[in-house]
Amino acid sequence: HGCSCCSLQNQSFFQAAILIQKWYRFTMARLEMRRRYSLSIFQSIEYADEQDQLQLSNFFTFMLDHCTHPDSGKDKNKSNVEILFEKPDVRKIDVPDSYYGPRLSFPLTAEDANALLHAFRNEQLLHARYVLQLLSETRRVLKEMPNITHLSTSYSKEITVCGDLHGNLDDLLLIFYKNGLPSEQNRYVFNGDFVDRGKNSMEILIILFAFLLIYPNDLHLNRGNHEDYIMNLRYGFTKEVSKKYKDHWKQILCLLRDVFSWLPLATIIDSKVLILHGGISDTTDLDFLNALERNKVRDRTDHTAVKTQHNPPSGSAEPSGSNSPPDPALEEWKQILDILWSDPRSQNGCTPNKCRGGGCYFGPDVTAKLFARYNLKMLIRSHEFKPEGYEISHDGKVITIFSASNYYEEGSNRGAYIKLNPELTPRFVQYQVSKFTRRKNLRERVGTIESAALKSLREKIYAHRSELTSAFAQYDTNGTGRISVNDWAEAMESVLQLELPWRMLRPQLVQMNPDGEVDFMSCFYDLKMGQPTKEAQPALAETLCRYRKDLEIIFNIIDKDHSGLISFEEFSQTWRLFTSHLGIEVEDDSIDKLVLSIDYNKDGHIDFNEFLEAFHVVHRLEKKPGSSQCC
Structure with a gap:
């Protein structure tokens, strides 16, 4: 009605609308930031994986061309690549009456x-x-x-x-x-x-x-x-x-x-x-x-x-x-x-x-x-x-x-x-x-994407634990276990080379003390192997974690009958070829002890899917006090 009371009320409504608008814009900007850095994590890890694939292609080809398997009859001395790419003869393939799919x-x-x-x-x-x-x-x-x-x-x-x-x-x-x-x-x-x-x-x-x-x-x-x-x-x-x-x-x-x-x-x-x-x-x-x-x-x-x-x-x-x-x-x-x-x-x-x-x-x-x-x-x-x-x-x-x-x-x-x-x-x-x-709101969708991206990144971090620890130590000249945020970010990038915004990701990955320094070992606190074994030395476990995907490919090449099982001898020989090709130094008897410990059936064979699962990085359910939580 033009009275002072109504004027004050309108002003209050206007100020409240501005505050709501500012809060909404801030919230949306923060969600968009989280979405973008999550997608950056996914893409950087994907490209790093492709780079590893190109570098190891010649080893996979060597495996295909030279790994033979004892077999009966004329296939006994064939290489995997010959067995894998034999010419098909469709005339020998019958379509049973029980097949109800399309008949072309x-x-x-x-x-x-x-x-x-x-x-x-x-x-x-x-x-x-x-x-x-x-x-x-x-x-x-x-x-x-x-x-x-x-x-x-x-x-x-x-x-x-x-x-x-x-x-x-x-x-x-x-x-x-x-x-x-x-x-x-x-x-x-x-x-x-x-x-x-x-x-x-x-x-x-x-x-x-x-x-x-x-x-x-x-x-x-x-x-x-x-x-x-x-x-x-x-x-x-x-x-x-x-x-x-x-x-x-x-x-x-x-x-x-x-x-x-x-x-x-x-x-x-x-x-x-x-x-x-x-x-x-x-x-x-x-x-x-x-x-x-x-x-x-x-x-x-x-x-x-x-x-x-x-x-x-x-x-x-x-x-x-x-x-x-x-x-x-x-x-x-x-x-x-x-x-x-x-x-x-x-x-x-x-x-x-x-x-x-x-x-x-x-x-x-x-x-x-x-x-x-x-x-x-x-x-x-x-x-x-x-x-x-x-x-x-x-x-x-x-x-x-x-x-x-x-x-x-x-x-x-x-x-x-x-x-x-x-x-x-x-x-x-x-x-x-x-x-x-459609069942989730925007915050839930972004949270799902972010959680999956950070999980992949933590696996990458754990797989390079030794290298990261050495890089952190170079900045920690007094042995305090703490370094600056800038030093931590530089160490992360120098080892992982993912071109990620490490300073932005820092709250999700590592703890800080009251002085504003990073407790660099805290980025490993919430991580462990899926099924740790006493025989797996830290360096060996790390190596197996890092090359898990490559080993899966090699195992699938060796596993000609697709049983999911390979012999102890096959695994040991392949592992030595693989580590020699990559220049990895692992004690000869350490892998033997590890494989024997995972020979669950005690028949000289291992289920390599179970073996690889043992070196899958998971997050501990119990968290250390003060550890960072995912948004």
């Missing part, structure tokens, strides 16, 4: 593709006979395709480009639901990394290959860095195939290895838009890539990846203008390594991609140079996780598209795909598969 006949029709989609929605498996037939037909079609596919938007209104799917079948089904199934009027380009990490890589391949056979001119597949049998050993696809197809997994992997080698390397739309999986370097030559025999490069991926760390191309490491004559075979793989593994950066130039261990970081000037040479307008690539499913860089010239939602954890990110019209104007469609996310 070739050539495939749209009805067959729909039957597959329906079966996979209901978690059915396609019979191995049809899988092998499908893969054989896919290889035949891919062989006829060029290294670089050229498309035109004049034949359809739009072309849809999808990025990494990584075994997330729900994302593919959602894309088809929102955007329609592939057809002559609805064309697609899938830009690699169909497999690994997710649990339905096989189903994704079957669906994509089926549509490729039905619409070979309208659905196109580019190769990703995970379409590689060595990568599949580490990141889950090999294990998925062996579990789903227990009797025919070797034949399926044999054929898949060949199919992957025939996948095209890139796609160009309207001579203006280049689509490839990773990126480019300052030596990328599209004419050279279009002319090489792409299927023959596959067998050098594992042998050359390590060499390129010391002698890559400029951008991956060898300077331009080198006087040494190039090795044609090595040059082919360097070119492919760059387009499969590289990432864009805002800084000019082309530098080695040290985070991943392969390919390069390429700047806007490298993009501009390639565009000028080939008269291009846009580069669409995938390969990198993006929280919103896409990212635009290099002044709009480079687009990253990532189609696997919930990649690191439920609610961690959206997926996206691109719609390209005849004007080549990109339109982005975002989505997120939601099973449990």
Whole structure:
């Protein structure tokens, strides 16, 4: 009514609204900060893992080529790689009457593709006979395709480009639901990394290959860095195939290895838009890539990846203008390594991609140079996780598209795909598969992501305990057990090399005393091994924890009958080869004592899954007084 009482009341309401608004903005900013550093943790550990994979690829190849197993008959002296990649004969595989899944006949029709989609929605498996037939037909079609596919938007209104799917079948089904199934009027380009990490890589391949056979001119597949049998050993696809197809997994992997080698390397739309999986370097030559025999490069991926760390191309490491004559075979793989593994950066130039261990970081000037040479307008690539499913860089010239939602954890990110019209104007469609996310509020979703990220980081910290302790001691000259926050952050980065915001993460990882110094050993307080054994020396336990994933791959190679058991002798010999290859110094009898202690059946064999579980880092339920709690 204009009285002083009402005026004071309105002023109080206004001040309260401002306070609520400030609190809301502060809370949202804090949640966003936690979300971002959690995603940074996931991505840094992922790239470090990929770097380890490239460095150890030659050892895995050695294991595949030289490890033999006592077997009956003609297979007795075959190497693992020969046994693993024997040619399949589908005529010998019967489909029983009890099989109620799709029954395919070739050539495939749209009805067959729909039957597959329906079966996979209901978690059915396609019979191995049809899988092998499908893969054989896919290889035949891919062989006829060029290294670089050229498309035109004049034949359809739009072309849809999808990025990494990584075994997330729900994302593919959602894309088809929102955007329609592939057809002559609805064309697609899938830009690699169909497999690994997710649990339905096989189903994704079957669906994509089926549509490729039905619409070979309208659905196109580019190769990703995970379409590689060595990568599949580490990141889950090999294990998925062996579990789903227990009797025919070797034949399926044999054929898949060949199919992957025939996948095209890139796609160009309207001579203006280049689509490839990773990126480019300052030596990328599209004419050279279009002319090489792409299927023959596959067998050098594992042998050359390590060499390129010391002698890559400029951008991956060898300077331009080198006087040494190039090795044609090595040059082919360097070119492919760059387009499969590289990432864009805002800084000019082309530098080695040290985070991943392969390919390069390429700047806007490298993009501009390639565009000028080939008269291009846009580069669409995938390969990198993006929280919103896409990212635009290099002044709009480079687009990253990532189609696997919930990649690191439920609610961690959206997926996206691109719609390209005849004007080549990109339109982005975002989505997120939601099973449990909608039941949680924002704070709960961020807390779940943060908790999972910190768990992965703590495992990494424990696996480098000895190195970290030594690094901390260099700053703790008086032996107090305490160092400054800056020294602690520098020590963490010098050992782990994850490029993380350690000062921001400090409250989650380590305790501080009242003087503001870090009790550096407190970052190990809440961690222990899953099933510690008295025989495991600290250094040995740490080593086994650090290389657990690598050892799992090696054990799976040794375990020819897929029983989950390996002999004591096999393990000891392999362990000595592995430690010798990595230059790890472990006392010879320490591993023997440890293995004997875990020979639960006392029959000379160990269950290596149980063995590896013993060296899985877990958090203690009881916490020391004053230990930090996860937000």
